[in-house]
Amino acid sequence: MRDVKPALETILNTIVDGLGALEGRPFLRDVWTKEPGGMLEGGGTTCILEGGALFERGGVAMSDVRGKALPPSATQRNPHLAGKGFHAQGVSLVMHPRNPNVPTAHLNVRSFSTDDGSAWWFGGGFDLTPYFYEVEDEAHWRAVSRATCQPYGGDAMYERMAADCDTYFTLKHRQERRGLGGLFFDDLNESHPFGGTFEHCFGFTQAVGLAFLEAYRPIVERRRAMPFTENDRAWQAHRRGRYVEFNLVWDRGTLFGLQSNGRTESILMSMPPGATWRYGEPELDARQRRLMERVRVSPTAPA
Numbered sequence: 215m216r217d218v219k220p221a222l223e224t225i226l227n228t229i230v231d232g233l234g235a236l237e238g239r240p241f242l243r244d245v246w247t248k249e250p251g252g253m254l255e256g257g258g259t260t261c262i263l264e265g266g267a268l269f270e271r272g273g274v275a276m277s278d279v280r281g282k283a284l285p286p287s288a289t290q291r292n293p294h295l296a297g298k299g300f301h302a303q304g305v306s307l308v309m310h311p312r313n314p315n316v317p318t319a320h321l322n323v324r325s326f327s328t329d330d331g332s333a334w335w336f337g338g339g340f341d342l343t344p345y346f347y348e349v350e351d352e353a354h355w356r357a358v359s360r361a362t363c364q365p366y367g368g369d370a371m372y373e374r375m376a377a378d379c380d381t382y383f384t385l386k387h388r389q390e391r392r393g394l395g396g397l398f399f400d401d402l403n404e405s406h407p408f409g410g411t412f413e414h415c416f417g418f419t420q421a422v423g424l425a426f427l428e429a430y431r432p433i434v435e436r437r438r439a440m441p442f443t444e445n446d447r448a449w450q451a452h453r454r455g456r457y458v459e460f461n462l463v464w465d466r467g468t469l470f471g472l473q474s475n476g477r478t479e480s481i482l483m484s485m486p487p488g489a490t491w492r493y494g495e496p497e498l499d500a501r502q503r504r505l506m507e508r509v510r511v512s513p514t515a516p517a
Contacts, residue, residue: 218303218325218416219278225305225323225423226276230261232427233274233309236434237266241274246477254281260480264487268316268438272309273483277302280329285473292333299329304338305423306467308484309430314450315440317344317351317393318457319430320484322467323423325416334412336419337400339375340426341383342433343393343457345450347505351433352394358429359397366418367408374408375399384511385460391509392460396429397422449502454489461485 234240247257256279263272280301284292304324311318323338342355356376363372379398384391402408402415409415461468461484471481498506 216412216416218419221416221420222276222278222303222305222323222325222423225420226259226261226274228424229305229307229321229426230274232431233269233272234263236431236438237263237268239263239266241272246480248279248477253283254279256280258477258480260477260483262483266312268311268313268434270310270312271487272307273480274305274307275480275483276305277477277480279303285470295328295333298332301327301329306484307426310454310486311434311438313438313440314345314442314446315437316434317342317437318454318486319343319426321423321426323419324467325419333403335401335403335406336415337402338419338422339379339396339398340422340429341379341393341396341398342430343453344505345446345453346501347394347508348437351436354432355394355396355429358425362397362421362425363418366414366421371408372397383460385456385464387463388456388459389511390456390506391511392456393509445499448490449496451488451490452492452496453505454486455491457486458489 230241241261241263244260244262245257246260248255256277258275258277258279260273260275263269280299282299283297284295284300302324304322306322306324308320309318319340319342321338321340323336325334325336327334340359342351344351359376360369360372363369363375375397376395379395380391382398383393383395402418404410406415468481468484472478
């Protein structure tokens, strides 16, 4: 199979350069290597931006690692792969803006294969987590998501992956979605309804990674100068608490990384710089109520 690392490096560098330009200063790059002989070997690059005027905290990371056996978070879904060595490569990012009017955003694209060649697949997607709901922001985010799917599976592919995104990024213990969703796919290979050859699946995965800036940058530029209050910041911290809950309780990628003895700093770079929890729900103002009406789980959701 083709080595995907050069393409992942292109995605990493494109996004880091684009987001760094928005901030007006570069990310700090941390190149790391796992010590040989452990459960996981390999390395990667973690790019971090903290304390910015625009981004309070954000990270973009690429990893290229090999493991001797899959962790429980993976074998629960794929018991036939228990005990097999694996090769995992991917790019992941989370950006937490300072201004509550600018949404948090997440991207992940990844490649997986077993050492014996018995299985391979791609996965990933991107999703938007606003603190206040703006119709035009969601419309733009979903338009880019839909356009990204067109050459590979058309509207049917978009509708499947948008629905899967809403389902995956749900805090089941609260019956609310983490945000507005976007795209989510996993196990994309020759047996997936919208899969096919390695090159087809790889091409789509690259397209998702390279579409992120097109989806996110206009929203950031539209919202970054909007005024906000201390109450807005308190609401942002409250909603960031939901983000932490999802990542630590439900996110398979976080569990996979921690259970396989991955690099903790890179895995937990997705956490916001500050979050709050309180007993009971706060009293909502009109803008906060509008967001909650959009993210609460309901039988239908606009696509």
